[in-house]
Amino acid sequence: MPRILTQNLIPGMVVAEDVYTYNNQLVLLKDTELTDKSITKLEFYSILSVRIREDTASGSSEEKIPQEEMSYSQRIKASQEFKEFKADFEGAVDDFKGQVNGLLTVSKGSKVNTEGLLKDTNDLLRKTPSGLQIFDMLHNMRMYDDPTFAHCMNVALICHVFGRWLNMPDRDVDTLTLAGLLHDVGKLKIPEQILGKPAKLTDNEYQIIKTHTVEGYNILKDFDMDEHIKNAALMHHERSDGSGYPLGLTSERIDDFAKIVSIADVYDAMTSARVYRGPLCPFKVISIFESEGLQKYDSKYILTFLEYIVNSYVNNRVLLSNGLEGDIVLINKLDLSHPMVHCGSHYIDLSHEHGLYVEAIL
Template identity: 45%
Template sequence: MSINATQSEKMIHIPITQVLPGMVTARDIYSRNDQLILVKGTRLLPNMIAKLMFYAIESIYVYKTEEDINSDSSYYNRIKQSEDFKNFKQTYDDVMVEIKDSVNLLLHYSNQVPEQQLLHKVEKIIRTSKNRFHLFEMIYCIHEHDDLTFIHSINVALICYVFGEWLQIPPQEVKILTICGLLHDIGKLVIPKEVLNKPGPLTKEEYEIVKDHPEQGYLLLLNHKMDDRIRLAALEHHERYDGNGYPLGKYGNEITPFSMIVAIADVYDAMTSRRVYRGAICPFDVIKLFEEEGKQQYDVKYLIPLIQKIAEIYINHTVKLSNNQKGEIILLNKDCLSRPVIKVDNEFIDLSKHKDLRIETVI
């Protein structure tokens, strides 16, 4: 939806992390390879914000607006009120403090990454979940937290652990992949906090500082004893299969496999992350982005099995469609995972054949 906006004095330049549903784009938005993503005057919906994150858009120009859209759902509210989630969150918060201490020790006093120690902390969180699907639901609800850098890193580690199992990677290798996920954003810890946590718009120079975190992370880990793939994940997690990533513009198989898996986990967590002020993005909007546009940016031999498994999480779940009908997901369409078959009362609706409908939220 595009609207007219004439009050240019209200135009502001803000980081993507501060973009809210209801804001209106003040300029056309293009990807790194000059593909038009959204036109000026678009009123942003949660799935559009997810798309901007998918394309690693760092900031946009918007008009100020008072409107907001609450994309939360009763399903995830129920999870947050459950004893399972309360226990999960308690363990998660305790482990986050421990991981912070370990990483600070690594940064300032040690030349060896305590891989086993870090892994045991991540596994402590995993053991509080009933199964891997349950873990994803817990992660989906955990994002409301002040320390976004550490919470994102722990989430990516958890997601990498599960992805590794789903991809049938040998257990010892899954452990390395998990540490790759945990330390992928370590370069952000050397960025001045006043820049990283700046509440208002960043200057062009400040954005360049933030975008330098992959190289900073690699350099920070360079003199530490570790599997080299951990360093490379810090360096390469913003690289893309089509060569349109950064910092080195690597292409295809130039990107190491673990870095590619971390990249998928990184953007998945960023898109599904909840913010108190924004709510969460519908998982099927995320799956749709990966299906339609991710095949150019990510290695499909990792991407396709992962989004298949993510979609399977929601079989037998109740959803609300864009026409306000409610129904149950009963079957996935292998070639169109974001458009499953929904049972609404006694009717079966195949969303792959009803392009005018979409899943709006899980309820």
């Protein structure tokens, strides 16, 4: 049985023996067919390689599965655009990391090279012109070893697309993108053991994490840059109903750029917690936003954001929670996570069907 490095595993391969962590915790059972989720799990437990059943080891599932039988996410990952995006993205994150560390050493009061900071995000966006495509790419990226920097890059890309959806002028879109890029810069001041802790945080640790907002503001405050960027670092965890931190501000006192960044931030956190699951179906994300409470966000931003995301999936084939397949034909403006779906000979309005929902995009 060949032993294959975890980084080279491909969904569809079958595990030839039980897989344990170094402290003997069972991770996968023998004969498990690998999925993105299980590969991510192996990465999470730092398992370097596993034995794979011979007959499944050679070809990748991407090669074996005909295009029309691949899932939505498999098709994206198999595309040339995605492979290029992934390579460019990783380069951009490394570059960004260097530039941010430079910020910490440069003397205060100096002008920040914002063009340099924006260059990588703009290059990524130029190659991937449609908003939906960017989202699809981001949803399908695996956990990167540097979660903070990759997350900042994701939030910057989402902010850029979001700013366009809001019809903001170019200058503001750039400011918003920078605000997204730098929103979590304060995390550089948080000890690594707390930031990267895989288990639940203690109350005290959570209090320390929360200080990244004020820390971020302090890092940026003396630089010659747009005030919105500094405010976004300080206020992106504030919520319109006053339930956020660090100050518990209510809507009228929260910087608009911080409000937009907060939506992009939460969206990225929900769609990219890939340690324990694959990409979330966008309809699921919307229902999480709905249950978390839309009043936490400014309605003029959150509704635009969710509507654009949902609308970009009109005409897509979906799987419903009862096993039926159909095409999304119409979005319900008042119930975004429950669209109208055309299944064979009939139409199902999910907003009238209690308990029925979109399980996956096919």
